[in-house]
Amino acid sequence: MNSAPAETGPEAIQAKPKMAARGVNVFYGDNHAIKDIDLDLYADKVTSLIGPSGCGKSTFLRCLNRMNDTIPICHVTGEILLEDENIYTSGIDVVQLRARVGMVFQKPNPFPKSIYDNVAYGPRIHGLAAHRTDLDEIVTTSLEKAGLWQEVKDRLDSSGTALSGGQQQRLCIARAIAVNPEVILMDEPCSALDPIATAKIEALIDELSGRYAIIIVTHSMQQAARISRKTAFFHLGEMVEYGDTTEIFTSPKEDRTRDYITGRIG
Ligand SMILES: Nc1ncnc2c1ncn2[C@@H]1O[C@H](COP(=O)(O)OP(=O)(O)OP(=O)(O)O)[C@@H](O)[C@H]1O
Ligand SMILES: [Mg+2]
Numbered sequence: 001m002n003s004a005p006a007e008t009g010p011e012a013i014q015a016k017p018k019m020a021a022r023g024v025n026v027f028y029g030d031n032h033a034i035k036d037i038d039l040d041l042y043a044d045k046v047t048s049l050i051g052p053s054g055c056g057k058s059t060f061l062r063c064l065n066r067m068n069d070t071i072p073i074c075h076v077t078g079e080i081l082l083e084d085e086n087i088y089t090s091g092i093d094v095v096q097l098r099a100r101v102g103m104v105f106q107k108p109n110p111f112p113k114s115i116y117d118n119v120a121y122g123p124r125i126h127g128l129a130a131h132r133t134d135l136d137e138i139v140t141t142s143l144e145k146a147g148l149w150q151e152v153k154d155r156l157d158s159s160g161t162a163l164s165g166g167q168q169q170r171l172c173i174a175r176a177i178a179v180n181p182e183v184i185l186m187d188e189p190c191s192a193l194d195p196i197a198t199a200k201i202e203a204l205i206d207e208l209s210g211r212y213a214i215i216i217v218t219h220s221m222q223q224a225a226r227i228s229r230k231t232a233f234f235h236l237g238e239m240v241e242y243g244d245t246t247e248i249f250t251s252p253k254e255d256r257t258r259d260y261i262t263g264r265i266g
Helices: 010-014 057-063 094-100 115-125 132-145 165-177 195-208 221-227 245-250 255-261
Strands: 019-028 031-041 047-050 074-082 101-104 183-187 213-217 230-235 238-244
Touching: 019 057, 031 057, 031 238, 047 057, 047 221, 057 074, 057 183, 057 213, 094 101, 101 165, 115 132, 115 165, 132 165, 165 183, 165 195, 195 213, 195 221, 221 245, 230 245, 230 255, 238 245, 238 255, 245 255
Parallel strands: 047 213, 047 230, 101 183, 183 213
Antiparallel strands: 019 031, 019 074, 230 238
16 A cells, blocks of 8 residues: 555644645656655654665655755656645746755755854845844844754854764754745754764754654654654555554554564565
8 A cells, every 4th residue: 555544533634734745756767766655744743754775765855845856867746735836836936945845964964154154045045134133133043943052152153064963963954944944854864963963853853843844754763753743654665654653653554564663674
């Protein structure tokens, strides 16, 4: 089964998805990497995407802000709705889209610029600050929300690349937050970090979770269980099962999900 089971219960009646995939397929040349995915993503719930290496988690995540557009052999079919608008219709401004749907990568990738300029970069491009004081305010609040302000407030002019890995990742989160996104995509954001830096990012995700829809790819089932309300399990390009995280980990409906969470596949 590769379509999302219908949600039932009172939550389903109230909640309208922030983003929704409808019949999404992705091809890299002849390689059919993502197969007919339907998935609803909610603004107020962190969603984890899990599954063995190569199952298509990053590929699917990149569909959500059209990052796959940058890969020439990549071809996407189906619809991805943000609110009610298909982001794959022609005429969509992808720069604007990527401000609304921000992304944090596996390896922290700050620009070789000052801490201040890393965070100010997006607001400058999008003309979000009329005056320097407005920009200062955006930089400060973004660093505060990313839990980095106390550590960097006295050295905003130092290079972002000189920070520790965990600090760099929080800087990248501040950079994403600075343009007021509605959705934040994270592709294994902790995989290059030590346990303490990982714990800080997890706490941050928890704090941000009311404000932004967060979709996170993780190889750590413990992490998925700790931070997400919803979990989708992918296998060989299909979405095998999607539901409340506790259910996926305690009583999965599909054999393939059970085999993965018990370590039999993957
Ligand atoms: N840039 C690319 N060009 C060609 N094929 C790609 C590209 N990126 C991914 N693929 C292919 O798409 C499929 C899914 O890969 P993807 O990177 O999405 O998996 P993943 O679940 O994120 O794996 P991992 O857990 O190892 O990061 C694989 O068959 C992979 O080889
Ligand atoms: Mg990946």
